[in-house]
Amino acid sequence: xxxxxxxxxxxxxxxxxxxxxxxxxxxxxxxxxxxxxxxxxxxxxxxxxxxxxxxxxxxxxxxxxxxxxxxxxxxxxxxxxxxxxxxxxxxxxxxxxxxxxxxxxxxxxxxxxxxxxxxxxxxxxxxxxxxxxxxxxxxxxxxxxxxxxxxxxxxxxxxxxxxxxxxxxxxxxxxxxxxxxxxxxxxxxxxxxxxxxxxxxxxxxxxxxxxxxxxxxxxxxxxxxxxxxxxxxxxxxxxxxxxxxxxxxxxxxxxxxxxxxxxxxxxxxxxxxxxxxxxxxxxxxxxxxxxxxxxxxxxxxxxxxxxxxxxxxxxxxxxxxxxxxxxxxxxxxxxxxxxxxxxxxxxxxxx
Numbered sequence: 311x312x313x314x315x316x317x318x319x320x321x322x323x324x325x326x327x328x329x330x331x332x333x334x335x336x337x338x339x340x341x342x343x344x345x346x347x348x349x350x351x352x353x354x355x356x357x358x359x360x361x362x363x364x365x366x367x368x369x370x371x372x373x374x375x376x377x378x379x380x381x382x383x384x385x386x387x388x389x390x391x392x393x394x395x396x397x398x399x400x401x402x403x404x405x406x407x408x409x410x411x412x413x414x415x416x417x418x419x420x421x422x423x424x425x426x427x428x429x430x431x432x433x434x435x436x437x438x439x440x441x442x443x444x445x446x447x448x449x450x451x452x453x454x455x456x457x458x459x460x461x462x463x464x465x466x467x468x469x470x471x472x473x474x475x476x477x478x479x480x481x482x483x484x485x486x487x488x489x490x491x492x493x494x495x496x497x498x499x500x501x502x503x504x505x506x507x508x509x510x511x512x513x514x515x516x517x518x519x520x521x522x523x524x525x526x527x528x529x530x531x532x533x534x535x536x537x538x539x540x541x542x543x544x545x546x547x548x549x550x551x552x553x554x555x556x557x558x559x560x561x562x563x564x565x566x567x568x569x570x571x572x573x574x575x576x577x578x579x580x581x582x583x584x585x586x587x588x589x590x591x592x593x594x595x596x597x598x599x600x601x602x603x604x605x606x607x608x609x610x611x612x613x614x615x616x617x618x619x620x621x622x623x624x625x626x627x628x629x630x631x632x633x634x635x636x637x638x639x640x641x642x643x644x645x646x647x648x649x650x651x652x653x654x655x656x657x658x659x660x661x
Contacts, residue, residue, distance in 0.1 A: 314473065316370075317394055320650065321567055326521065328612060331497055332530070333534065334368075335529075335530075335531060337408075340523065340531050340532070340533045340534075341516075341517060341521065341533040341534075341536070343420055343459040343461075343485070344459075344461055344481075344483075344516075344533075345436070346389070346398055346418075346420065346593075347359075347367075347370045348367050348370055348373060348385075348387050348402070348416065348418060348644045348647070349365070349367030349370070349371075349387065349400075349627070349647055350387065350406055350616055350618070350627035350628055350629040350647040351365075351367070351585075351593075351595065351616070351618060351647075351661070352367060352370075352371055352615065352625050353599075353614055353615025353629040353631060353645050354557060354583075354585075354596065354597060354614055354615055354617075354627070354628075354629035354630075355583025355584065355585055355595050355596070355597040355614070355644070356582055356597020356598045356599040356601050357581045357583070357584045357597070357612050357614075358540060358542075358555040358556055358557040358579045358581040358582055358583035358597055359371040359372070359540070359555065359557070359583070360372045360500075360512040360513065360514055360538045360539065360540030360557050360559075361502065361510045361511055361512035361513070361540040361541050361542040361543040361555060362510070362540070362553060362555040362583065362585070363375030363378075363502075363659070364378040364379070364514075365378075365379060365383060365385070365404075365625075365649055366379065366383040366384075366385050366402050366403065366404035366408040366414055366416070366504055366649065367385060367402070367416075367647075367649075368467075368477075369402060369404065369414045369416045369463050369465040369479065370416065370463065370504055371514070371542075372500040372501075372503060372512045372513075372514045373414075373465045373466075373467050373477025373478060373479050373498060373499070373500040373511070373514070374467055374473075374475040374476050374477035374500040374501050374502040374514075375475075375477070375500070375502055376404055376406075376414055376467035376477060377411075377412055377467050377468070377475035377477070377502070378475075378502075379404060379406055379412060379582075380406070381406070381450035381642065381650075381651045381652060381653075382404065382406065382652040382653070383403070383404050383405070383406045383649050383650065383651055383652065384402070384539070384647065384650045384652065385400070385401070385402045385403070385647065385649045385650070386399075386401050386647065387399065387400040387401075387645060387646065387647035387648075388400075388646055388647075388648070389643060389644065389645040389646075390643070390644050390646070393558050395422060396420065396421070396422055397420075397421060397422075397423070398418070398420045398645075398661065399418065399419050399420075399422050399645070400416065400418045400419075400591060401416070401417055402414060402416035402463075403415055404465070407422070408467060408538050409469070409476075411466065411467060411468040411469070412465075412467045412468075413464040413465065413466060413467075413550075414464075414467075415461070415462070415463070415464060415465070416462070416463040416465065417458075417460070417461070417462050417463075417649065418460070418461045418463075419458055419459070419460050419464075420458065420459045421457055421458030421459065422456065422457050422458075423454075423456040423457055424454045424456070425454055425455050425456065425457065426452055426453075426454055427452065427453045427454055427455050428447055428452055429486075429569065430453065432447055433446050433522070433622075442659045446614035449557050450608060455488045456486075456488075457486065457487050457488060457616060458483040458485075458486050459483075459484075459485050459486075460483070460485075460486075461482070461483050461573060462481070462482040462483075463476060463480075463498075464477050464479065464480040464481075464482075465478070465479050465480075465529075466478055469660075470628070471524050472525070473503055473504045473505070474501065474502070474503050474504075475501070475502045475503075476499075476500070476502075477499070477500045477501075477502075478497065478498065478499050478500075479494070479497060479498035479499075479500075480497060480523070481494075481495065481496040481497065482494075482495055483495065483496065483523065485523070488527050489531070490525055490527050491525070491526050492523045492525040492526065492531075493523070493524055494521055494522050494524060494533075494540050495516045495521070495522065496518075496519065496521030496522070496533065497517070497518050497519050497521075498514060498515065498516045498517065498518060499514065499515050499518050500512070500513065500514035500515075500553075501513050501514070507541050508543055508544045508545070508546075508577075509541065509542075509544075510541070510542045510544075511539075511540070512536065512538075512539070512540045512541070512542075513536075513537075513539045513540070514534065514538050515532065515535055515536070515537050515538075516538070517533045517535050517536060519535075520532050520533065520534060520535060521533035523610070534561065534562045534563050535559045535562065535606070536556070536561050537559075537560065537561075538557055538559050539557070539558050540555060540556060540557035540558070541554075541555070541556055542554070542555040543555075548586070548588075549588060549589070550586060550587050550588035550589055551585075551587045552585070552586050553584070553585040553587070554583070554584050555580040555582070555583045555584070555585075556582055556583075557580065558578060558579075558580055558581075559579040559580075560576055560577070560578050561576070561577045561579075562577075563575075563577065563578055569624070579628065580598075581597065581598065582597055582598045583596070583597035583598075584593065584596050584597065590620050592617065592619045592620065593617060593618040593619075593620075593627075594617055595614075595615060595616045595617065595618070595629070595635050596613075596614065596615040597613075597614045597615070598612070598613060598614070599612035599631065605629055609651070612633070613632060614629060614630065614631040615629070615630055616628050616629035616630060616645075623650060623651045623652075624648060624649070624650055624651070625648060625649040625651070626647075626648050627645075627646070627647050627648070627649075628644075628645070628646050629643075629644075629645040629647075630642060630643070630645075631643040631645075632643060656659035
């Protein structure tokens with residue numbers, strides 16, 4: 311008799327049995343390359359999206375939110391940071407399979423491209439590997455390379471009851487820095503509860519099993535779990551819907567100087583977002599996101615805002631984030647995304 315072992319069980323077993331060397335360490339800020347998330351709507355609302363997520367981008371913010379989708383969706387996003395130096399791209403698809411569960415695939419790439427590589431361009435007359443007087447760089451021998459962080463999310467969401475939905479992510483990670491690279495695997499879990507027709511509560515644990523990153527140099531890094539809880543309340547007013555949302559983000563890395571509130575090893579960041587939707591035709595959004603320090607070492611919040619428009623089967627959204635609205639725009643973040651809604655299924659889900 312043959313026994314079938316689920317693929318998820320095999321992956322989890324492999325993860326838990328990876329030998330941890332003496333070079334294994336918990337990496338502070340080790341998961342920052344995954345912290346951006348995807349979807350212009352979420353960024354414009356300051357990242358307060360644990361309970362507000364309701365489309366295919368919920369795969370990142372709260373995988374359980376995929377159960378609020380009625381239709382299959384395809385999504386794309388592009389973001390520029392630091393004056394175009396860093397680009398961030400996302401592509402995803404989510405498909406409801408009946409009223410009970412949804413599957414999604416999401417892929418992100420964050421990277422810096424076309425970095426000049428002069429390591430082979432030196433005319434080294436004395437062979438010491440250094441640029442000395444009377445030596446030069448040959449521009450014809452200058453090449454370029456890129457650094458990139460890739461993350462693939464495989465998401466499964468299902469309905470536990472009429473009001474409670476659950477979801478899980480399997481994350482496959484790859485970091486390529488030319489001279490070294492790393493691979494990893496991690497898991498996220500999420501829950502969303504519709505307390506009333508207006509009030510939605512959500513919770514998610516990212517990197518729930520402590521995500522492992524194994525570098526080609528032999529060093530292993532562990533990304534600590536991040537717990538997020540949130541609430542969103544829909545108010546019918548002004549001919550549309552006003553949606554305030556509040557999240558609390560808790561990390562165990564002891565980010566004393568990069569958090570709003572620090573309680574020993576636990577750091578807490580609140581996020582607040584507000585959205586106004588007019589008859590699902592257009593939307594205006596704003597939010598307060600993560601904390602940062604200005605030039606005088608004073609704590610400030612990251613201000614975000616954006617807008618969206620709904621065309622037939624197509625949602626176009628824009629978000630803007632800026633540390634200081636009176637500083638140069640080179641430090642701003644611009645995010646543009648679209649969602650394409652495919653053919654309607656033969657069922658309906660309550661929102």
